[in-house]
Amino acid sequence: MEKKTILAVDDSASIRQMVAFTLRGAGYEVIEAVDGQDALDKANHYQVNLVLTDINMPRMDGLKLLELLRKLTSYQSIPILMLTTESGGEMKTKGRAAGATGWLAKPFNPKSLLDVIGKVIN
Amino acid sequence: MITLDEKKKRMFLALAGGVLVLTGFQFYRFLTVDGSILQAMSIMISIVLIAMLLKLSKTSYRGEISACQQRDVVDGNALYEGFSLDSETPRNKEVAEYLANIKDELGQAEQLVNDAVTNLVVNFGYISELTSSQRDMVLTVEKLAMTDDNAEVVKLLRRQMMMAKKIERELETTVTSMQFGDLVVQLLKHTARQINTLDSVLQHIDQPNIQEKIINQSDDTRNKISNVKVKMKKITQTRPVLQQGLQSSEVDLF
Numbered sequence: 001m002e003k004k005t006i007l008a009v010d011d012s013a014s015i016r017q018m019v020a021f022t023l024r025g026a027g028y029e030v031i032e033a034v035d036g037q038d039a040l041d042k043a044n045h046y047q048v049n050l051v052l053t054d055i056n057m058p059r060m061d062g063l064k065l066l067e068l069l070r071k072l073t074s075y076q077s078i079p080i081l082m083l084t085t086e087s088g089g090e091m092k093t094k095g096r097a098a099g100a101t102g103w104l105a106k107p108f109n110p111k112s113l114l115d116v117i118g119k120v121i122n
Numbered sequence: 123m124i125t126l127d128e129k130k131k132r133m134f135l136a137l138a139g140g141v142l143v144l145t146g147f148q149f150y151r152f153l154t155v156d157g158s159i160l161q162a163m164s165i166m167i168s169i170v171l172i173a174m175l176l177k178l179s180k181t182s183y184r185g186e187i188s189a190c191q192q193r194d195v196v197d198g199n200a201l202y203e204g205f206s207l208d209s210e211t212p213r214n215k216e217v218a219e220y221l222a223n224i225k226d227e228l229g230q231a232e233q234l235v236n237d238a239v240t241n242l243v244v245n246f247g248y249i250s251e252l253t254s255s256q257r258d259m260v261l262t263v264e265k266l267a268m269t270d271d272n273a274e275v276v277k278l279l280r281r282q283m284m285m286a287k288k289i290e291r292e293l294e295t296t297v298t299s300m301q302f303g304d305l306v307v308q309l310l311k312h313t314a315r316q317i318n319t320l321d322s323v324l325q326h327i328d329q330p331n332i333q334e335k336i337i338n339q340s341d342d343t344r345n346k347i348s349n350v351k352v353k354m355k356k357i358t359q360t361r362p363v364l365q366q367g368l369q370s371s372e373v374d375l376f
Contacts, residue, residue, distance in 0.1 A: 012304040014239045018297045021250065056308065056362060085308050085363045092374065102375040105365070107301035110294045116373050 004121055005029040005046065009039040009053035009065065010083070015106070019052065019083070022110040023117070036060025040068055043075065050121050051075075055084040055091065063091075063098055070099040079120040083108060221321045225314055232310045239303030246300060250293055257286040308362045319354055 006028050008019045020030045031046055033039035035057040043051070051069065055062035062082060069075040079101040084091075087105040095103060101120050104113065264279045 010304075012307070014243045015301060015304050017243050017247070018300060021247070022294075022297060085305055085365065087364050087372070088360075096376045100376060102373065104373050106304060107298045107365070110297045112373055116375065120375065 003027060003029045004049040005031060006117070006121075007031045007033060007039060007042060007046070007048040007051045007053075009033040009036065009051065009057070009062065011035050011054065011057040015054070019108075019113075022113055025110075026114050028117075036062060036065035036068075039065050043069060043072070047074065048078065050117060051078060051080040052083050052117075053080065055082060055086050055095075063094060066095065066098045066100055081116065081120070083113075217324050218321065221317055221324075224317055228310050228314050228317070232307055235303050235306050235310070239300065242300055242303075246293070246296060249289075253286055253289050253293065257283065257290075260286065305363050305365060312357075312362050316354075316357055319350075319357055323350055323354070 006023055008016055008023065008030055009032075010016045010019065011034055016032050016034075020032060023030045031042055031048060033042050036053070037060040039051070039053065040060065042048075051065075053062040053065055062084065066080055066082070069078075069080060080099065081102045081104060082095050082100050083104045083106060085106045086092075092103050102116060104116065260279050260282050264276060264283070267275045267279065
């Protein structure tokens with residue numbers, strides 16, 4: 001069976017490594033991006049099955065990335081999960097309005113992350 | 123009472139008047155008596171007056187330039203348009219140094235956290251790889267030893283396998299704990315932003331003639347101070363990290 005590909009976006013190298021470790025360990029292919037702009041470039045270049053993105057990032061934040069990805073035909077039905085330290089209601093409402101599939105607050109638990117991804121990626 | 127600004131303004135006007143009179147006089151002399159000593163003297167005086175005018179205008183605007191440099195601190199918004207800032211008062215210098223020290227220390231803390239996390243991530247990766255290799259090795263040895271004669275060895279290998287699984291579970295917990303670096307760095311950055319705001323507010327409040335400005339330009343100044351308060355409140359309220367500990371947080375599917 002072909003491996004599913006996940007685009008993991010975070011400006012923190014340690015978080016990217018933790019996410020990649022968790023996802024690769026569960027058999028996913030992982031593409032890493034350092035910010036929204038980098039993610040947008042990679043999203044245009046690769047076909048991914050799910051996007052997991054932080055919000056507070058330099059150059060382009062996660063909400064802008066979400067907004068731009070949802071405008072692309074190929075990303076209209078792709079699950080986009082927000083993984084962020086922001087757990088405030090206002091930000092969550094904005095994310096939901098912009099088309100986020102789900103919201104995970106950091107620090108994430110590997111098992112919960114894999115459960116959520118397993119639910120939405122199929 | 124004549125303020126420092128008013129004194130400068132009056133001196134500026136007087137000097138400008140002097141320059142105008144002298145220039146007119148020179149022009150008149152130029153038209154009538156070429157090369158006289160009087161003309162040479164008046165030219166010299168004009169040069170001195172122009173130099174004084176330039177110096178005076180520099181002094182008046184230096185404070186405003188400093189204020190402009192401070193403006194971008196709060197979310198890139200200009201909060202203090204129209205304020206002139208004398209950042210060279212002893213108290214302002216003291217406050218600026220104090221806040222600069224705090225910002226330096228926050229930067230140092232951020233650097234230390236980043237270094238610690240980078241090292242931990244490297245160690246984590248290494249332990250994780252070793253655990254994975256060990257598990258594969260135990261599985262292979264278990265297959266090779268699967269005979270009746272090796273029942274005891276197989277038993278030991280299974281215990282070994284259980285230990286490997288426990289280590290892997292511990293590593294998963296570590297994934298959650300190791301995200302502390304990102305949370306701490308975001309909190310430090312937020313604190314630095316708040317200090318920057320406080321810095322600009324203090325710089326503007328700590329002007330030598332702020333009380334007079336408040337009295338003379340009451341509405342304008344009060345509005346500006348009120349805007350600053352709103353911005354400060356907004357920055358304080360938009361905390362990037364609300365988590366109090368490293369327990370894994372909630373998950374919401376929309």
